[in-house]
Amino acid sequence: MTPEKFLSSSVWVTRIKTYFKLMDLNGDGFLTLAEFEAIADRLIELQGDPSKAEAVRTLFHALFENVIAGGASVDANTRISEEELVANAAKAVSIVPSAEEVGRQKNEVFFDIIDTDNSGEISREEYRKYLAIYSGGDQPERADKAFESIDTDGNGSITRAEFIEGHMGYWFTHPSEHNHSPLPYGPIE
Ligand SMILES: [Ca+2]
Ligand SMILES: [Ca+2]
Ligand SMILES: [Ca+2]
Known part of the structure; x- marks a missing residue:
């Protein structure tokens, strides 16, 4: 399926926006690496198994870089808006x-x-x-x-x-x- 096909579905776009709201921890309208790291740290704490900590951190870094930021290199200053996330996610899920x-x-x-x-x-x-x-x-x-x-x-x-x-x-x-x-x-x- 093409990115355009996904973007033509208001339900699919709303799914992605729902995820955006969930991950925008400070509610400033942007997703940042710091927010993904914070979620990773909370999950590590919930998990309670230190041997999994590195895998969780790696997962969230890869998620931010490959899906959220669309494969661009990311650093502490990277800010992804809701509109950018929708476009990047549509591209990401189309590369089947x-x-x-x-x-x-x-x-x-x-x-x-x-x-x-x-x-x-x-x-x-x-x-x-x-x-x-x-x-x-x-x-x-x-x-x-x-x-x-x-x-x-x-x-x-x-x-x-x-x-x-x-x-x-x-x-x-x-x-x-x-x-x-x-x-x-x-x-x-
Ligand atoms: Ca934010
Ligand atoms: Ca069941
Ligand atoms: Ca269980």
């Missing part, structure tokens, strides 16, 4: 299959971070704690909606396959071509 493969690998790492008790499944509680990392506070209603949209078989836990399917669907599928609408970050706005 390489982007899909990278996306899959990233979500594998995310799954392991969120599954803090290493049970092989993400519980409702684990997902709620994960989303609270972004908002800086507990938002149970939002977290429940997100959780239920990913737990597609409705058995009360998210498997690795459900998690990857939900996140990949959010970024990589055109809403008109999919009847499943995952909301991994909560309702889109």
Whole structure:
């Protein structure tokens, strides 16, 4: 699919804007490396496994550089606006299959971070704690909606396959071509 095809979908664009709001921790209208590093640090703390710290930092740096900044080199002064993020994300998800493969690998790492008790499944509680990392506070209603949209078989836990399917669907599928609408970050706005 082309970037233009993604950009023509208001639902897809709103998904990306929802992610932007989530990651713009200080609400100044720009995403920065510092914000991605702050999220990484909070996730490392949540995870509680120091051996994973480096992998989490590397993941967030790569995410900022390759997806958010569109592959440009980044430093402490890089600021990405909402408009730039939408354009960069549309390009990033259009470079298939390489982007899909990278996306899959990233979500594998995310799954392991969120599954803090290493049970092989993400519980409702684990997902709620994960989303609270972004908002800086507990938002149970939002977290429940997100959780239920990913737990597609409705058995009360998210498997690795459900998690990857939900996140990949959010970024990589055109809403008109999919009847499943995952909301991994909560309702889109
Ligand atoms: Ca910001
Ligand atoms: Ca678990
Ligand atoms: Ca399930």
